[in-house]
Amino acid sequence: MGLLALPASVALAQDELPASAASSAAALSPVVVTATRSERSPFDLPASVDAVHLQANPDRRLTDTSESLREVPGVLARNRQNAAQDEQISIRGFGARTTFGVRGVRLYLDGIPATMPDGQGQLSHFDPGAADRIEVLRGPFSALYGNASGGVIQLFTAEGTEPPQWNLTLGGGRYAGHHVELGTRGVAAGVDWNVDLSRQDGDGWRRHSRARRDNGNAVLRFDLDDSNHLTVLANSVRIDADDPKGLTWAEYLADPRQAPALALTYDTRKSVRQDQGGLVFEHDDDHGGQWRALAYYGQRTVQQFLSIPPAAQAGPLSAGGVVDLSGNYEGVDLRRSWRGQLGGRPFELVVGASHDRQNQHRRGYENFVGGQLGVVGALRRDEGNLVQDFDQYAQADWRFASRWSLSAGLRHSRVRFAVDDHYIVAGNPDDSGRRSYGATTPVAGLLFRANDHWHLYGSWGQGFETPTFNELGYRTDGRSGLNLDLPATRSDNLELGSKWHWGTSNDATLAWFQADTRHELAVAGNTNGRTTYSDHGSARRQGVEAQLDLALAPQWQAHLAYTWLHARFDQPLAGNQNRRLAGVPSSTFDASLRWGGTRGWHAQAHLAAIGPVTVDDAGSARAPGYALADASVGYVIETAHARIAPFLRLDNLFDRRYIGSVIVNESSGRYFESGPGRALYLGCRIEGW
Helix, strand or coil: CHHHHHHHHHHHHHCCCCCCHHHHHHCCCCCCCCCCEEEEEECCCCCCEEECCCCCCCCCCCCCCHHCCCCCCEEEEEECCCCCCEEEEEEEEEEECCCCEEECCCEECEEEEEEECEECCCCCCCCHHHHHEEEECCCCCHHHHHCCCCEEEEEECCCCCCCCCCCCCCCCCEECEEEEEEEEEEECCCCEEEEEEEEEEEECCCCCEEEEEEEEEEEEECCCCEEEEEEEEEEEEEEEEECCCEEHHHHHHHHCCCHHHHHHHHCCCCEEEEEEEEEEEEEEEECCHHHHHEEEEEEEEEEEECCCCHHHCCCCCCCCEEEEEEEEEEEEEEEEEEEEEEECCCEEEEEEEEEEEEEEEEECCEEEECCCEEECCCEEEEEEEEEEEEEEEEEEEECCCCEECCCCEEEEEEEEEEEEEECCCCCEEECEEEEEEEEEEEEEEEEEEECCCCEEEEEEEEEECCHHHHCCCCCCCCCCCCCCCCCCEEEECEEEECEEEHHHHHHEEEEEEEEEEECCCCEEECCEEEEEEEEECEEEEEEEEEEEEEEEEEEEEEECCCCCCEEEEEECCCCCCCCEECCCCCEEEEEEEEEEEEEEEEEEEEEEEEECEECCCCCCCCCEEEEEEEEEEEEEEEEECCCEEEEEEEECCCCCCCEEEEECCCCCCEEECCCCCCCCEEEEEEEEC
């Protein structure tokens, strides 16, 4: 919850800025917003933090989060064209090794964690269509979010409007399927609401990739009186998706749209059901402070059919070829903020504590009955997985001089794992076990205001990342039970940066960063669906991020984002000379040029380029880099009671063949997931009030 405290230094800083600087800061866009609903500019923060405003671009396809994240430097966001696996997200190389979901990066939806206490998260319930913005925090201050916070991504639902409005969004195109979304938001009688329902349905780019996703999201905010506010949060997602799996290099060259025979034979697929709710209570006291309490509860079930052959399931330790998960998760977060003076200078202190818990029932079944494949067969795994954390955190922000601000924080985390094995048969003994991890992670940042338009900063922090339940799941020696010898990864993070702002919409940032990790995990083996991990020692992620937003002329806006990243193990893995971290490209580039205003015609050209990536820890193969160009055009019609905004997009303008994402360390060599060819997408958003 560290980012919740970050903007304190901004609030204090603006109190003492000259009038010219204060007006300049007020004009900055975008802004980052804390849980207390206080808007502040990233320009005054000693950290790399960006906000992507989702409603600002009417041509944005609000069906996947990766499209919005790709314009943020340091973030690698890839749509895998496979709804059975979550989008691929990593920040500065953290989280790149995961084969599914998101790990190493903390995810939040309206303050509720979408990352479980073990560090494994997912984006499937994020609803960009109802959202106002996505905030992305990179670098040392991410550590204030606790376990597995190599970066932080938060999605915030849009507030209600006055007058109230409804909206209907329709979209469809080749490979992208059909999208329908209906919502309403407004403010009336002391209630601020946003309710949104959506469905995405389509056959996909590759064969055997049909999917349907239904999302529901509701946020109700009540002003109980001038000092007390209550927010009610509800969210639901349903996913049914075929899994086309990855391709070998030879399969990709022969037909990038195919699914391997095993995917069809076993009808590989996945279904997800998740419902969650939360409450946020805020109380403004009479002493310059605020109390904030968050409580949430959710239930999630997952069933996934894998393509593991029956022969590979013959051993007594096999967990089968069908994964069946069900369980609940819950948590609370309580914090107190206070604003006052220290040494006659503005000072703010935030202290808090949080507890998160996931209780999951994990079953495994054979994926065959007799000669019939792709069905639920005999039980092969039955266990209870419990993981919980208890964290305490504090952060202070002090404007100790007219041009200087100091931010410092500390978080103590304790994460506990427990497995209770209920499947005990001959050759498969009791695999129950316990493991606990703990760490204290300090951070500090210093900001210097060289002048009204140029700020310099430096920050330092320590972080840690426990293994997830999936990484603890199997021992390297082939015996049963958890791999309880796996340590937590520890990191030392350093960042130096410079920020410029001039005019009303011109911004530039430049940041150098370095993260040194100890006990970096690497794949020790991958056989018959069992992936094991081991401690490979130390690694370094070092790089540069640059970003430029420039108003070239009236109604013309350019955006550029570039990342260079050098991610290496300090020592090569045993048996080979590879030192590159798998799944991490050395460079990414994103650029767009937009013309138009809020009414009438508008158009945009976009270019994205990603360098080659190593696909496994052994360095046995690489996915080549690529560059893609997209273009869009639209028209906004606004009347007294409605706004109609149709648009047309052409993705992959030059019909390039490319590897859109990779499955890191895939056991059968099917690392490659191809991206779609040239495709037309037509959409329209209608708002009425």
